Amino acid sequence: MSDNKKNVIARARAIIDSYDGKPIRIMEVCGTHTHEIFRLGIRQILPDKVRLISGPGCPVCVTPVDFIDEAVYLAMERDVTICTFGDLVRVPGSFGTSAQTSDKKTAKIGSLAAARAAGARIQVVYAPQDAVAYAREHPQEQVVFLSVGFETTTPSSCLAVKEAQREGLTNFSILTANKTMPSAYAAMKDSTDAFLYPGHVHAITGTGICEKLAEEGTSGVVAGFTARELMTALAVIVKKTQEGSPFFENCYPRVVRAEGSPAAQRLVEEMMEPCDARWRGIGVLPQSGVQLRPEYAAFDARVKFNIPSMQGRENPACRCGEVLQGKCMPSDCKVFGKGCTPEHPIGACMVSGEGACSAFYLYGGDR
Amino acid sequence: MQETVTLAHGAGGKQTSELIEKVFKAHFENPLFTPDDAAVLQIPAGKMAMSTDGFIVSPAFFPGGNIGKLSICGTVNDLACMGAQPMYMTCAFVIEEGFPMVRLEEIAAAMEKTAAEVGVCIVAGDTKVAGKGQVDGVFITTTAVGRIMDGVQTGGALAKPGDCVIVTGDVGRHGCTILLARDDYGIEADVTSDCAPLWHAVNNILTAAPDIHVIRDATRGGVGTVLYEIAGQSNVGFSLESESIPVDPGVRGVCGMLGLEPLYLACEGRLVIIAPAEKKDIILETLRRSPHTEGAACIGTVTEDHPGRVVLNTEIGSQTILPRPGNELLPRIC
Numbered sequence: 269m270s271d272n273k274k275n276v277i278a279r280a281r282a283i284i285d286s287y288d289g290k291p292i293r294i295m296e297v298c299g300t301h302t303h304e305i306f307r308l309g310i311r312q313i314l315p316d317k318v319r320l321i322s323g324p325g326c327p328v329c330v331t332p333v334d335f336i337d338e339a340v341y342l343a344m345e346r347d348v349t350i351c352t353f354g355d356l357v358r359v360p361g362s363f364g365t366s367a368q369t370s371d372k373k374t375a376k377i378g379s380l381a382a383a384r385a386a387g388a389r390i391q392v393v394y395a396p397q398d399a400v401a402y403a404r405e406h407p408q409e410q411v412v413f414l415s416v417g418f419e420t421t422t423p424s425s426c427l428a429v430k431e432a433q434r435e436g437l438t439n440f441s442i443l444t445a446n447k448t449m450p451s452a453y454a455a456m457k458d459s460t461d462a463f464l465y466p467g468h469v470h471a472i473t474g475t476g477i478c479e480k481l482a483e484e485g486t487s488g489v490v491a492g493f494t495a496r497e498l499m500t501a502l503a504v505i506v507k508k509t510q511e512g513s514p515f516f517e518n519c520y521p522r523v524v525r526a527e528g529s530p531a532a533q534r535l536v537e538e539m540m541e542p543c544d545a546r547w548r549g550i551g552v553l554p555q556s557g558v559q560l561r562p563e564y565a566a567f568d569a570r571v572k573f574n575i576p577s578m579q580g581r582e583n584p585a586c587r588c589g590e591v592l593q594g595k596c597m598p599s600d601c602k603v604f605g606k607g608c609t610p611e612h613p614i615g616a617c618m619v620s621g622e623g624a625c626s627a628f629y630l631y632g633g634d635r
Numbered sequence: 636m637q638e639t640v641t642l643a644h645g646a647g648g649k650q651t652s653e654l655i656e657k658v659f660k661a662h663f664e665n666p667l668f669t670p671d672d673a674a675v676l677q678i679p680a681g682k683m684a685m686s687t688d689g690f691i692v693s694p695a696f697f698p699g700g701n702i703g704k705l706s707i708c709g710t711v712n713d714l715a716c717m718g719a720q721p722m723y724m725t726c727a728f729v730i731e732e733g734f735p736m737v738r739l740e741e742i743a744a745a746m747e748k749t750a751a752e753v754g755v756c757i758v759a760g761d762t763k764v765a766g767k768g769q770v771d772g773v774f775i776t777t778t779a780v781g782r783i784m785d786g787v788q789t790g791g792a793l794a795k796p797g798d799c800v801i802v803t804g805d806v807g808r809h810g811c812t813i814l815l816a817r818d819d820y821g822i823e824a825d826v827t828s829d830c831a832p833l834w835h836a837v838n839n840i841l842t843a844a845p846d847i848h849v850i851r852d853a854t855r856g857g858v859g860t861v862l863y864e865i866a867g868q869s870n871v872g873f874s875l876e877s878e879s880i881p882v883d884p885g886v887r888g889v890c891g892m893l894g895l896e897p898l899y900l901a902c903e904g905r906l907v908i909i910a911p912a913e914k915k916d917i918i919l920e921t922l923r924r925s926p927h928t929e930g931a932a933c934i935g936t937v938t939e940d941h942p943g944r945v946v947l948n949t950e951i952g953s954q955t956i957l958p959r960p961g962n963e964l965l966p967r968i969c
Contacts, residue, residue, distance in 0.1 A: 277951050303894065309953030394820050495950050610961060621894055630958035 273496050280499035287506045291317045294505055295456060295594055298466030299326030299622025300493055306627040308495050321594035322624035324452050324547060325466055327417040328355045329616045329623045332546040333580030335445045336361035340377050342412055343388035346573055351399035352414040354392040355620045357381045362581045396428035403440035412569045415442040420468045422446045423532040426539045429567045443569040444559045447545055450477045451556030459594045462505045463488030467520040474528025475518055482516035492520040539564055548616050549589020588615035591624050598628040605629055640734045645764025658739055662747040663757040674758035676723055679782050684719035686710055687778040693967040695772045697816045699828030703742035705969060706775040707749040708832045708903055715837040716850040718789055719781030721755040729774040732767045753834040755779060786845050793848040794869035796939040799915040801908040803922055804930035805881040806858050810900030811889050813968050826885040831904030831927035843921045849909035854969055859898035860960040861907050862945045873945040875935035899960060901968045
């Protein structure tokens with residue numbers, strides 16, 4: 269590490285250590301932040317008065333049970349090839365039974381991994397474009413890409429649909445569970461004193477929403493992902509909190525600009541429209557998601573396959589919802605580390621490496 | 636000779652003889668290479684070590700090596716970890732029908748060169764050809780014996796609190812190279828496998844410090860998995876300085892993008908060495924003068940505290956646990 273970097277970290281730490289105001293709760297709203305905070309052991313060096321909470325920023329963790337049920341339904345009953353990011357494969361669907369289904373076999377399938385074991389075609393991809401390529405190479409199969417994530421990943425799903433449309437592919441569609449961050453901020457603002465805003469999301473959206481929230485009394489800073497960037501962002505929160513008035517600072521200016529990425533915003537605006545969305549463990553937040561506009565219905569798997577409405581059932585023992593809202597620690601959950609481990613997850617927060625429960629479990633559950 | 640391997644090459648007849656003569660004997664020829672059913676060997680006095688390993692890496696050719704070089708390094712390095720000088724080796728090939736003959740030649744040439752570097756004699760071999768699709772390209776199994784140096788005793792249960800922990804170079808390059816070579820992620824980076832035979836380096840350090848406690852080859856699962864295994868076997872903990880762990884900038888970049896931990900990426904030319912603290916300097920000096928171990932570094936110490944755990948002292952001055960090894964990251968890495 270260069271001396272400069274060391275100095276920055278040491279100075280940030282000194283500012284945080286010397287904090288002597290009212291207790292602060294800081295919520296990180298990004299799975300990558302959660303992971304880095306645990307990896308670097310940041311929670312354990314914070315003074316008692318400064319507390320970090322892991323919010324609902326891991327896309328896998330907030331993906332609702334009924335979305336998994338829909339994907340299992342497509343794979344098992346409609347002979348669809350599912351293309352998905354790897355993490356989603358192990359996310360549990362409805363507890364015990366897979367919602368409304370006509371098929372007894374499907375009723376026992378609780379995840380895409382189980383569907384795969386039962387013979388369904390589940391392809392792990394690393395980008396939506398890989399799913400388009402798969403569809404192109406397998407014209408005899410119907411291919412559905414599971415489109416999850418926040419503002420960072422939604423544009424690439426749009427691009428995939430554009431690509432499929434341009435090529436005239438009739439065997440490609442997407443199942444959307446895309447979400448937008450501002451509604452999460454609104455839902456969470458009473459659980460925290462300041463947000464550590466996700467750098468990648470605001471690289472797309474810009475910082476207007478953060479400034480507006482500050483005007484309304486909700487503080488926060490946009491943070492990057494290195495040790496230096498995270499420590500600096502926390503030091504700024506501590507310092508600004510001490511000063512007293514609500515604030516917003518962009519602590520990730522090398523990537524995040526006030527206006528964000530207008531090209532990505534235009535693309536999403538053109539192809540997607542806001543919709544109500546269910547967040548796992550939290551419930552339906554109005555206008556907190558996006559779905560394809562009617563003119564792209566041919567690429568919307570829900571329309572194309574006329575998927576019946578699913579009433580997902582979560583495992584009642586799982587407290588992921590409270591964990592995501594900062595209302596309890598992962599270790600407060602009865603099944604944490606016992607029935608629920610990264611090898612055998614019950615809740616979504618234990619599946620992804622970015623999930624709060626998984627990070628808590630892997631890094632020894634400090635505070 | 637034909638341009639590709641056919642089922643006839645594995646049938647035991649004329650074409651089999653031709654394959655053995657033109658490819659394998661041409662590269663492996665030595666006075667001990669047997670034309671009979673088994674090699675006849677003179678075994679020296681003392682303790683012997685023996686090891687076997689199968690290689691199914693995909694792709695078979697990657698920056699920094701190929702499956703042939705890997706098949707010698709893997710087994711030779713296993714022997715070296717026990718302080719054994721590799722002496723005799725056998726190799727068995729399973730080749731997919733249609734495999735290009737020139738590629739097989741390249742593999743055999745790499746095996747010849749690597750075996751010569753460490754002085755191991757290939758004394759017997761076997762070739763089978765499987766139908767198209769029954770294997771992927773070529774699979775190789777090598778088995779070797781070697782004589783353990785007098786007065787040397789290494790083993791995973793011998794780590795002692797206070798010992799130093801040394802790695803012989805930057806970590807995770809082989810795993811990262813294979814991951815990139817598969818092209819699943821669409822990432823390009825200038826990363827080359829660390830695949831290398833390490834007997835000479837081990838010979839040098841055991842000559843300088845015969846009381847080394849543990850030498851382990853950090854292959855599948857990487858350095859992190861090896862440390863957790865030793866922690867369990869020796870009932871000790873590890874305390875690592877995260878900034879002392881050498882990582883190639885390319886590997887670090889790829890790991891950053893994909894959320895991977897370099898300590899859990901496979902190496903094929905890196906050893907974890909655990910030795911009394913007072914031997915640290917002589918071991919490091921010796922490694923830095925030896926082939927393939929110039930980048931050696933001390934990364935931490937063995938502790939009595941937190942047995943069974945690997946703890947990292949981070950760049951921000953905190954202590955974190957290195958998460959336990961998880962599910963296999965990549966199949967067919969070696």
